[in-house]
Amino acid sequence: MTQEQKIIANLAIVRENIAKAESEAGVDPGSVTLVGVTKNRTVEKMRMAVDAGLADIGENKVQESQEKLPGLEREVKRHFIGHLQRNKVRDVLPLFELIHSVDSPRLAREIETRAEAAGVRARILMQVNTSGEESKFGVEPDKADSLLEVISGCGNIDLLGLMTIGPLGGTRRETAACFVRLRKMFENYRKNSPDNCRMEVLSMGMSIDYELAISEGANIVRVGSAIFGPRKY
Numbered sequence: 001m002t003q004e005q006k007i008i009a010n011l012a013i014v015r016e017n018i019a020k021a022e023s024e025a026g027v028d029p030g031s032v033t034l035v036g037v038t039k040n041r042t043v044e045k046m047r048m049a050v051d052a053g054l055a056d057i058g059e060n061k062v063q064e065s066q067e068k069l070p071g072l073e074r075e076v077k078r079h080f081i082g083h084l085q086r087n088k089v090r091d092v093l094p095l096f097e098l099i100h101s102v103d104s105p106r107l108a109r110e111i112e113t114r115a116e117a118a119g120v121r122a123r124i125l126m127q128v129n130t131s132g133e134e135s136k137f138g139v140e141p142d143k144a145d146s147l148l149e150v151i152s153g154c155g156n157i158d159l160l161g162l163m164t165i166g167p168l169g170g171t172r173r174e175t176a177a178c179f180v181r182l183r184k185m186f187e188n189y190r191k192n193s194p195d196n197c198r199m200e201v202l203s204m205g206m207s208i209d210y211e212l213a214i215s216e217g218a219n220i221v222r223v224g225s226a227i228f229g230p231r232k233y
Contacts, residue, residue, distance in 0.1 A: 004048045010227045011036075011052050014210075018221070021214035032214055035079050037206070037224030039064070040231050043071050049227060050074040058100075058222050062088040065095055081163075081203075081222055083137045086110040093118055100163045100203055100222075103127040103139045105150040108157065115156035122157050125203055128185065130178040131167040138164065144185060152194040159193075161201030162186050163220075166209050179204050179216035186217070 001009070018032050038046050039060040046057060046068070059065040060082030069078065080096040083103075089110045092099060102108055102124045115122040126147060129138030139147050151159045164182045166175040182204060190199035203220040205213025210221035225231055 003045065007045060007048045007228060008052045010229070011049060011054060014223055014226050017211055018214065021211040025215050025217075027214075027219075031219055033220045035081070035203075035220060035222045036227050037081065037222050038068075038228070039082070039224065041224075041228050043068050045228055046072055047074060050076050054227075058224075059096075062091050062095075066091060069095055079222075089114045090118075093120060093122060097123060098160065098201075099124045101125070101127045101137065102151070102159075103129075103137055103147075105147055108147065108151050108154060112154040112156050120156070123160055124151075124157060125161050125163040125201055126151070126159060127163045127165075128182055130164045130181045131170065131174075133167060135168070136165055141181065141185065148189065148193070148197060152197050154196070157196060159197040161199050161203065162189070163201075163203035166204070166206070166213070172212065175209050176212060176216060179213055179218070183217040 018034060022029055022032055033056055035056040035058040036049050036054045037058045056077045056079060058079040058081040078096045079098050079100055080092050081100045084092060084101050084107060086107055093114055111122050127138040128141055128144055129136050130141060151157055162182055162185060164178060166178050186199050186202050193199060201220055202218050204218040205221040207223050207226035210223055213221055
């Protein structure tokens with residue numbers, strides 16, 4: 001089987017699994033967006049996946065994205081899903097339609113400054129560290145309200161929802177608990193958020209846990225190795 005055939009087959013399996021999870025969760029078919037994580041994947045493999053119908057891709061690193069995305073030559077929605085340093089905001093804004101990883105007031109203010117200077121509106125998600133792991137980025141849940149307040153005062157930012165990453169090596173119960181915590185925050189904010197902080201997107205789940213994430217309310221899942229195979233570091 002060629003690389004292209006493997007990617008096509010893997011993508012079909014992931015889509016089938018998503019459709020099944022949607023059905024079991026009682027949500028509308030097609031309501032979950034699949035973001036193919038293309039970190040460390042070649043442009044050639046990215047094209048194969050997009051040509052097979054992948055409409056959204058997610059990149060983690062700014063420099064890698066700058067090198068690869070101009071050569072992709074495909075219409076695709078681009079998500080920045082990695083940790084974002086403030087000195088990279090200017091580079092990220094023109095490359096990506098949605099930033100998943102805003103986790104501090106300082107980063108939010110930098111995005112606001114750069115977006116205003118560029119004459120654009122930045123579309124973002126708030127990353128929340130629901131697992132409490134020190135190795136993970138994300139605002140602590142008890143500090144999320146303060147970050148939301150800062151973002152709500154930004155005139156060039158639209159906060160579209162929340163994002164989290166499940167615990168590394170966590171059990172199904174531990175992972176589900178992290179997803180449930182974010183969903184509850186999402187539901188609370190949806191009822192009480194200002195105009196530019198509308199809650200539409202709940203980004204949870206990766207290759208190892210995307211079906212569980214859908215069962216707990218995710219409408220964006222970020223899947224890499226299940227589509228492209230094990231990543232070579």
